[in-house]
Amino acid sequence: MEEFLRMEHVSKRFGDFYANKDINLTVYKGEVLTLLGENGAGKSTLMNVLIGLYQPTEGSICLNGKKVRIDSPAQAVRLGIGMVHQHFMLVEAMTVFENIILGDRNTKGIFIDREARKKEILELSARYGLDVELDRPITEIAVGAQQRVEILKALYRGAELLVLDEPSAALTDIEVEGLFKIMRKLTEEGKSVIFISHKMREVLHISDRITILRSGEVVTTLKREETDGQALANLMIGRELAPSQYIKVEQAGEAVIQLRGVDFQKDSKHNGLSGVSLTVGRGEIVGIAGVDGNGQSQLAQVVTGVLTPDAGTVDMKGSRVAQFTPNGFILENVSHIPEDRNKMGLIGEMSVKDNIVLKTTETQAFSSAKGLVLKKKAIRDYALEMQKKYDIRCTSVEQEARNLSGGNQQKVILARELEGDPDLLVAVHPTRGLDIGATRFIHDTMIEARDRGCGVLLVSADFDEILEVSDRIVVMFEGQVMGVYSGKNPPIEEISLAMAGK
Ligand SMILES: Nc1ncnc2c1ncn2[C@@H]1O[C@H](COP(=O)(O)OP(=O)(O)O)[C@@H](O)[C@H]1O
Ligand SMILES: [Mg+2]
Structure with missing residues (x-):
């Protein structure tokens, strides 16, 4: 295979801290190379060096066998490197189309041929299955669509290598499948992808090769077929991580919070609550399972005082809540790990x-x-x-x-x-985007809080996470509670059906 990119002995120092140390990395044409590493391993920093956002402290970069100096993101674009950042960099006030052509050298001045450009972009979008609506403002489109805009923008500018920094962290399963199709199409055409993720299932599914980073250094590079999830996890964290075995609580203590018949914008299937009744007791973890956008966010906001229900009652530690304010709930000793940190x-x-x-x-x-x-x-x-x-x-x-x-x-x-030492902890997607080491730490910490008598309400779109730590499982669909199940030997099939509204 032909080499596209080679980074040699690259180091990046912040003060006297090495975020990257003596990194060697090769990317071939037509492959997906995955960078795998725990949070803070130095993946994003290395990619920011590649696209000229940072200058390396030491080392060199070769493209197509020739040494290059990349001193700005614009220069990286000219060299055929495009990056979709972990946090998108789109201009919210502008439309999809305006974002895509933004900064394109040929569009300065008033004489840009908008129609010709649109046609060109639509052709690209059809070719790669990158479905977008060009005239919609960024604020009106979903996260998955914003990501497609970022990818389209990079391709429109001629990217031969696309860097995707944790692209799946905010996507639904279906959107992730779509993203993988796009990645495949790109590599079939001989383009290259650097994929950053710590979701093992995805990494094993899409990678041709995997480079593992730990504490800023390359541990090793492996071919997909010569490794497996357990081996990769151990290399990534540098020790053996035994499967977790949390003991499930079957009898919770007195109710910390109790909702009865709570409505909030009850006719909105995706952003409302309709007749929700549930209880979280002391010393238990109640996991809310469901596909994102079935009222979970609203539930979390009601029990942290951010939203006031339209109907129904909420009792906190035995007394009726009269006023819903975040401060009031903090004073009642409610802690909150919010959705968007x-x-x-x-x-x-x-x-x-x-x-x-x-x-x-x-x-x-x-x-x-x-x-x-x-x-x-x-x-x-x-x-x-x-x-x-x-x-x-x-x-x-x-x-x-x-x-x-x-x-x-x-x-x-x-x-x-x-x-x-909260009485109630409301944790919303607490491990979204985190690696296994950090995820385990957060689970252990929640379990410890539970064992000290804290009631925990966990909202997560990650079904494996719900199964792993919940003492009771509540399924939500279109703003309603579909069922409540014991977390000990839960009926997985039945829960899955309930999550789909069946
Ligand atoms: N601008 C900066 N100044 C100081 N330290 C930084 C800066 N950017 C990143 N770091 C540190 O470098 C390390 C690697 O970070 P990062 O590349 O973001 O990791 P990853 O993407 O693998 O999670 C972290 O310890 C982080 O705190
Ligand atoms: Mg990162």
């Missing part, structure tokens, strides 16, 4: 340290004179303690939270939300 969970521009104490800065431990004087040393010491306890991997607790990898951002939220 970038928008609601963390303040990206703030340090890890300040995010950890976010809810407690005004308490006596961290401030005096009613919050006017912060006890800096106490805050820092506490943050360091939490960094250790929750295994938060960052260069320092002063680092901005937004520069942490996803798993470590999630651990910052856990450290803040779980330390107050």
Whole structure:
């Protein structure tokens, strides 16, 4: 096979921390090369070096056998490298079409031939099965469609190598299948794909070769057919991870929260609740299973005080909730791991340290004179303690939270939300996008909270996760509770049918 890209002895240092160290990597034409590694292993950094967003501290890059210098993303585009970032970079106020042609050198000035361009884009979209509506604004299209726009944009600019950084993290199963079809089509035409994921099933399904990164270094590169999921997982985390065996609780304690006949926008099948009754007791994990968008988000928002139900009642620790406000629920000792950790969970521009104490800065431990004087040393010491306890991997607790990898951002939220010994923990997709090591850590932490008597409401679209940790399983479909099942030897077939509304 013919080589397209070769990275040799590439290192990238931030201060005295090596995010990438002496990396050697080859990508052939017509293959899918997967970069596999835990959160924080250095995958995104390496790709940002490749597309000229960062300059390597050492090392070199060759394309088609020739050494190149890539000093900007625009230069990478000219060299045939396109990247779809973990967080999309589309301009929300613009339409799909405007986003695709944005920055195209030939479209400056007023004389762009919009119709000809549209035709060209539609041809590309038909060829690769990249279904998009060109005149819709970005804000109106789903996440899966936004991703297709990003891919189309890269192809329109002539990408020969497409880098997909955790593209499946936000997609439904059907959308992932569609993405794989597109990837296959690209490689059949001799183009190359670098795929980043830590979902083992997907990696085994789509990769030709797999390069494993750990702590910024390449561990090894394997052909798909010479390995399996267990071997890859062990290489990735650098130790053996035995299958988890959580003991299921069969008898929960008194109710922490109880919903009776709760409606919220009850006629909306995908964003509403209709006659929902359920209870979470002390010392149990209630898992809400269901395909994303069947009212789970609304349920989580009701039990954290973000939304007020239209009808029905909610009792918290035995008393009727009269007012739904997030602050009121925090005062009732409800903790929340929100769905979108970038928008609601963390303040990206703030340090890890300040995010950890976010809810407690005004308490006596961290401030005096009613919050006017912060006890800096106490805050820092506490943050360091939490960094250790929750295994938060960052260069320092002063680092901005937004520069942490996803798993470590999630651990910052856990450290803040779980330390107050909550009565109720509402965890929404807590491990979405996380690697197995971080996922296991978060599951263990939830189980520990449960065993201390906390009631846990877990919302997850990952059925395996629901089965693994739930003591009871509640299935939701179109805003309704379809059934409640024991988490011990759950009837998987029946639950799957309920999830499909049958
Ligand atoms: N701009 C930055 N400044 C300091 N440290 C960074 C920066 N970007 C990434 N890092 C650190 O580099 C390491 C690798 O991060 P990243 O490449 O995002 O990992 P991955 O994509 O494999 O999850 C992490 O420890 C992260 O905190
Ligand atoms: Mg990354």
